[in-house]
Amino acid sequence: MSSLLHYYRVADLHVNPALQKKANDVGFKMVSSEICYNIQATAALDAEETKKLEYLLRETFEPEKFGSKSFLSGKVVEVAPRQQFTSAWSTNAVSICHSISLEKIVRIEKSRRYQVETSTDSLKSFAKLVHDRMTECEYPSGISTFEEHQEPEGWTRVPVMAQGAKALEELSKQKGLGYDEQDIAYYLRVFRDELKRDPTTVECFDLAQGNSEHSRHWFFGGKVVIDGEDMPLTLFQWVKRPLKERISNSVIGFHDNSSALRGYAHTAFLPSGSVAQPSAFKEVTRDFDITLTVETHNFPCGIAPFPGAETGAGGRIRDGESTGKGSLVVAAVAGYATGNLHIPGYKMPWEFEDFKYPSNMAPPLQVLIDCSNGASDYGNKFGEPLICGWTRSCGMRLPSGERFEWVKPIMLSGGLGQMDHGHLVKEDPQAGQLVVKIGGPAYRIGVGGGAASSMVAGDNQEELDFNAVQRGDAEMQQKVNRVVRACVELGPKNPILSIHDQGAGGSGNVLKEISEPAGAVIDLRKMHVGDPSMSFLELWTAEFQENNALLLGKENEAMFDQICKREKVPYAVLGTITGDGQVVVKDSRDGSTPVDLPLEKVLGKMPQKVFPMQRIYKQTPRALDLPPSLTVQVALETGVLRLLSVCSKRFLTNKVDRSVTGQIAQQQCVGPLQTPLADFACIAQSPLSMSGAMSGGATAIGEQPLKGLPGDPESCISMARLAVAEALTNLAWIRIPTLDSIKASGNWMWAAKLPGEGPKMYDIAEALSNIMVELGIAIDGGKDSLSMAARVPLGNGQVETAKSPGQFVLTVYAPVPDVRIKATPDLKTHGDGVLLFVDLGAGPPVLGGSALSQVFGQLGFGKSPQVDAKALKVTQITSGADAEDQRVLCAAFAEVAAEASEIERTAIELDRAGDAEQAMSVYRQAADRMAKAASLCPEGNPDRTVLAKHAGEIFGRIVYLESLQGAVATAPPEAHIGCDKLVLGHGVERQDSDGYQVLCDPSRGGVHEPNWRQKAVSAAAVSGAAGLLVLHAPVCALGLAAGAAYATTRKDSAGDAARSMGCMGLQAAEHVKQVAHQNRLGERAQDAFSGVRSFDQRWRVSERTQALASSSVSTLRDIDEKHQ
Incomplete structure (x- = not known):
């Protein structure tokens, strides 16, 4: 094995305010710093190999800061991985060398070198600040070799056959194994009584780790x-x-x-070939x-x-x-x-x-x-x-x-x-x-x-x-x-x-x-x-x-x-x-x-x-004690x-x-x-x-x-x-x-x-x-x-x-x-x-x-804060809930619905006064806000249908007024817009005697016997409800109701059909209700609803329907004329 090669690069290791302060505290001033690359090769490198190596180590910029000689002088502290410790960085660096045919390189370690000024001759106190004592050490004379002849420590047997529990207790204390009395009793039984042999120190250490509280969760299972x-x-x-x-x-x-829950099929972008060959990526469907x-x-x-x-x-x-x-x-x-x-x-x-x-x-x-x-x-x-x-x-x-x-x-x-x-x-x-x-x-x-x-x-x-x-x-x-x-x-x-x-x-x-x-x-x-x-x-x-x-x-x-x-x-x-x-x-x-x-x-x-334990109450509950002059700011x-x-x-x-x-x-x-x-x-x-x-x-x-x-x-x-x-x-x-x-x-x-x-x-x-x-x-x-x-x-x-x-x-x-x-x-x-x-x-x-x-350094407890679990069920925007909780509305959509009702009242007043153009403009604002309230209402809440239906009724009135083309309206607002109620129960100003929030009542006098137009609107509502059941999307009700209401204003066969359907709508609805009750269709449909919901989420039917329903009346008319 040849001697080590050394290359140096100027570094800014010393430009670290926290490290500078620590160094000053122990009497050192950092002047400069550099990195030294210590390279071990199996044989001398030729000129071409040396060129490749220097290319790897030299950065693109500032080549003058790299060389084979140190840039430091004076007192230098050098720290690096221990001789016997091949660092992870070295493993990766050697892998890179081998990938460009530098197979002679077997180890490269970086050492950090600091030039310091100090009045003391000992540099150890500074060295402690800049190295990891487990994996690194100081090299006062630099690194000349990585070879160290340290024999690995052997293992022994623990004399439980002769000494019993005492042997395990002493080993646990000496090696920090954390055995408790129950551990020792169990291991004694396994080795002495069942296996009838002394355990090795390796086995005892292994058991301490594998059977520790950290790994086995004894307390949770105890x-x-x-x-x-x-x-x-x-x-x-x-x-x-x-x-x-x-x-x-x-x-x-x-x-x-890890834990896992069911996901979705999706389009992934994955390689199309084998693991051994380059290949193009392609889109594939995967289920993750x-x-x-x-x-x-x-x-x-x-x-x-x-x-x-x-x-x-x-x-x-x-x-x-x-x-x-x-x-x-x-x-x-x-x-x-x-x-x-x-x-x-x-x-x-x-x-x-x-x-x-x-x-x-x-x-x-x-x-x-x-x-x-x-x-x-x-x-x-x-x-x-x-x-x-x-x-x-x-x-x-x-x-x-x-x-x-x-x-x-x-x-x-x-x-x-x-x-x-x-x-x-x-x-x-x-x-x-x-x-x-x-x-x-x-x-x-x-x-x-x-x-x-x-x-x-x-x-x-x-x-x-x-x-x-x-x-x-x-x-x-x-x-x-x-x-x-x-x-x-x-x-x-x-x-x-x-x-x-x-x-x-x-x-x-x-x-x-x-x-x-x-x-x-x-x-x-x-x-x-x-x-x-x-x-x-x-x-x-x-x-x-x-x-x-x-x-x-x-x-x-x-x-x-x-x-x-x-x-x-x-x-x-x-x-x-x-x-x-x-x-x-x-x-x-x-x-x-x-x-x-x-x-x-x-x-x-x-x-x-x-695990025997006792309750110990040491804290006396007391309310938060704040200064009387304290303000929120x-x-x-x-x-x-x-x-x-x-x-x-x-x-x-x-x-x-x-x-x-x-x-x-x-x-x-x-x-x-x-x-x-x-x-x-x-x-x-x-x-x-x-x-x-x-x-x-x-x-x-x-x-x-x-x-x-x-x-x-x-x-x-x-x-x-x-x-x-x-x-x-x-x-x-x-x-x-x-x-x-x-x-x-x-x-x-x-x-x-x-x-x-x-x-x-x-x-x-x-x-x-x-x-x-x-x-x-x-x-x-x-x-x-x-x-x-x-x-x-x-x-x-x-x-x-x-x-x-x-x-x-x-x-x-x-x-x-x-x-x-x-x-x-x-x-x-x-x-x-x-x-x-x-x-x-x-x-x-x-x-x-x-x-x-x-x-304020206090617990501040006179009474512990609590939460209403039922309220959490409606904070989930699209979560289902049971019948009772479905009737609880969050304040957000209730407030928007109330705002829409106020706008609708203004529109009705303009409508009654004969100002159709202005009324239509304000009606549109009311319909938009009512549709917004419907979208804010949690899915599964029955009020979502009411809001969508009411928005459709407002659209129907707009269509009717537009069809008059300036002529005087003969049908009053209540001919198209009904008096609907939301189930709010509390916290809303506009309520009836039963505690329901009342959406705008055009008649200002309760519910009247429906005329033929109101029956047509009822039919529209039935159609909308059918859309809701099939598509599980309340916005579908809005679209269908608007379309049906428009149809009732036509003076042709389509209008006659819509009006006839309206006359039969309530009777049909009652018959469907009886059939559903007799055959328990509501119970049987629940599973189907979940499937429909998933279908809607995947294909976004409700979003597309909403886009249609929210478009202008003229678009609805164009669609009707085109598709009849």
């Missing part, structure tokens, strides 16, 4: 005992109950790496379902926020692509919660100055900045837009003395995607199938993450916590994703039989998972390794990133190899499925077997854990608008891509100033429309953590119901098929095992389950993070526990028949619109848990 009483259901049973009762459109729920996965990465982000967040985003991407037999990633959502920010020079009165923070965790401000940077950076590099999210900060000491603050923060990452409907179900492993790992090489990073994430921050050793944080490589993830996508796009020829992402527990977890229950034989030494000094234990349990495991049939190995070579992705066939139920992991270097476990014992149904300017949850989110949206993929129909920013205000996000299934519609999926988020801080059952119930209400009202502004088509991910972040916290979660789970059953929506997946607390110093040598405020995040999603039909919160009218407030609350408004109470 038996809950509160105050000595057994609870009737587990948390899982409460959460899964709504989906069990109404599965509706769910196709994957609670049993894969909508997927959602939402994960959290809280523990890593508290230790190292940037890598913690980027690997949180990367891990969630792999969850998305590892659903079924492979899935497609489209867009991301994110959420961040941290403690009081303490921004320098920006003091906030609600931030406690005496709060201290642990030295091994990042402070809240750094968490917010670096977490959002990490998630955004990974998505930008990968090519995934971030289109929706939330953020908040909180830290307060409650009246009980407890400190609640997100010292252990929340980093939530979610993703919307889609998958082929034919790829929903993973195949069961069969003997002979290949067990494959795909992705980047193995590194000594993310060791013990599953167990560490399941502990209170501070309970583990600091070094072990830091070792458990992973590092990400978005470029490698994009390569892996392209391989999965290529397989998915093959449709029925997809070679992937099953796929899982590598998460906590590393290869040990994912390889056991994908081979369950059949078992497999694995040779771990076939794995691609980036650090040859890794021990076998580290190879088996490290959570190195950008890796998936999958099953292939031997017959498809060649095809898969072609795809991986095309995308330059490493993969390794590690073993085969055996069918004997054992996972056997061999070390081919020495012939040993460090792992030999029966899958049934470690992954099958294990004994249920029991002062409250907003001095506090509320400065709160992180309320303030502008441009600092989050401006740094992240929100449109890449060509499938983003709605992201955070709206209006001419692109203000981040959108309530929901939406993706299209394809950039191409199908039959005029563009189907997709939408998502929105609800979370109300401060409402539950008092901890009593009422406040917990309030927290759950308000989170649901927020999510649904955020999603209300895009058209979805039905309310029960909404599914959701539920994410729980709680200090669940600390005193008094478990019962709060139980109350919330029960309340959540009840309101979801009531509404017909359901959770179909999620994640729990139940060690949300940190040990923090008090300043006197003592520590206290800072609990993170209990948080439940509901991320809802739904199919969307046409992503173009939506509303955004930016105002679009210019003086002719109105702002409406729709109160969904149950009872008087309260300020408990509000932004106002937070900025």
Whole structure:
């Protein structure tokens, strides 16, 4: 192996204000900086190869800043990856070199070099600021070689046969495995009593990760005992109950790496040839379902926020692509919660100055900045837009003395995607199938993450916590994703039989998972390794990133190899499925077997854990205490608008891509100033429309953590119901098929095992389950993070526990028949619109848990805020509802209908006064507003038909007046326009004695005996109703009524026919009613209606009919004359 080559490039690493300040604080001044490329080759490069290499390393601009000699002098600090650690950047760089015939290049590492000025001779304090101590180190004399002779650490057996439980207890404490008494008792029984042998250290570490709370969700599946009483259901049973009762459109729920609901057939743009040959793209029809996965990465982000967040985003991407037999990633959502920010020079009165923070965790401000940077950076590099999210900060000491603050923060990452409907179900492993790992090489990073994430921050050793944080490589993830996508796009020829992402527990977890229950034989030494000094234990349990495991049939190995070579992705066939139920992991270097476990014992149904707990009420409810002189303006300017949850989110949206993929129909920013205000996000299934519609999926988020801080059952119930209400009202502004088509991910972040916290979660789970059953929506997946607390110093040598405020995040999603039909919160009218407030609350408004109470450092609870669940059913623009709720109108269309009635009254007065020209003009305004009211009315509400019919009657009067051509009208307005009523019930000024809103009554005197014209109009209404039943589109009633009313004015055979039909209309309608009642046609038609609705959504019949009905009278006349 030849000596290393070195090339240098001037860089601006030192031009970083935050880094400059940190350097100044430790006595250093940064003068300049550069990058050094350290290149290892198997032999000397010839002139042509050297030219190619320099071409790769030299940028197009400023060639004078690149060369083979350093540009720095004086004191220089150089940091780079450790000698034994082949970085992900090197792997990608070497791949590029090999693609242009530089096969001699085997490794390229970048080192960062800083020229500094300082009075001290030691440079170590500065070096600590500029490198990652896990994967990098300082090189005082530069890098001369990558060779290091460090032997991997071996493994041993744990003496449980001789020492029993004591051996496991000592190992758990030493290695931070997090075993509890129930774990130790079970493992002792398995190894000592059943297998009758000592376990290996590799097996014990593997079990700690795979069976940690993080991975197995013991608390959610455990038996809950509160105050000595057994609870009737587990948390899982409460959460899964709504989906069990109404599965509706769910196709994957609670049993894969993502959830999925039924999507649509759409036009996709896919390559037409084989994987090995270039080919043109073509339009094809594909049937895809909508997927959602939402994960959290809280523990890593508290230790190292940037890598913690980027690997949180990367891990969630792999969850998305590892659903079924492979899935497609489209867009991301994110959420961040941290403690009081303490921004320098920006003091906030609600931030406690005496709060201290642990030295091994990042402070809240750094968490917010670096977490959002990490998630955004990974998505930008990968090519995934971030289109929706939330953020908040909180830290307060409650009246009980407890400190609640997100010292252990929340980093939530979610993703919307889609998958082929034919790829929903993973195949069961069969003997002979290949067990494959795909992705980047193995590194000594993310060791013990599953167990560490399941502990209170501070309970583990600091070094072990830091070792458990992973590092990400978005470029490698994009390569892996392209391989999965290529397989998915093959449709029925997809070679992937099953796929899982590598998460906590590393290869040990994912390889056991994908081979369950059949078992497999694995040779771990076939794995691609980036650090040859890794021990076998580290190879088996490290959570190195950008890796998936999958099953292939031997017959498809060649095809898969072609795809991986095309995308330059490493993969390794590690073993085969055996069918004997054992996972056997061999070390081919020495012939040993460090792992030999029966899958049934470690992954099958294990004994249920029991969690006894007590209710502890520490907070005394008290109302919000505000200064008497406080005004709304002062409250907003001095506090509320400065709160992180309320303030502008441009600092989050401006740094992240929100449109890449060509499938983003709605992201955070709206209006001419692109203000981040959108309530929901939406993706299209394809950039191409199908039959005029563009189907997709939408998502929105609800979370109300401060409402539950008092901890009593009422406040917990309030927290759950308000989170649901927020999510649904955020999603209300895009058209979805039905309310029960909404599914959701539920994410729980709680200090669940600390005193008094478990019962709060139980109350919330029960309340959540009840309101979801009531509404017909359901959770179909999620994640729990139940060690949300940190040990923090008090300043006197003592520590206290800072609990993170209990948080439940509901991320809802739904199919969307046409992503173009939506509303955004930016105002679009210019003086002719109105702002409406729709109160969904149950009872008087309260300020408990509000932004106002937070900025005054109070809970502010005299009574918990509540929500009216029935009101939520009508906030969905196109959702169906039962008969009772259908008669509840939202204020928006009621107000427009009232406005239309006022305009109509003016038109009638002009009509009666003989001013036909002016009357027709005002009638048109009234008809337009009445049609607008009909379009605003929720689909399925009977008032929608009334409004459409009444608009048609107004059109009929216009047609009649136009037909007179200036002659005096002989028929009064009531000959064409009836007295109709809307079922509003409350809150409307113009009501009759029964509480109904009265639309304009032309007769001003109630209902009269209908004359022949009124009977004709009745026939028109019958025709319109028929159109409504057939097409399920109230605007059809408007069109048909207008046409029928016009026909009655004709003085020919068509007019005679229309008038005759009018005379029989009421009799026919009564007969149809009797037949329908006798044969229960209404009940039988319900299923047909849903099919008709889907047909209408797909082919947009109602939209086209509305366009016809809204056109001018002359157009209607032309159509009639042409088509008779």
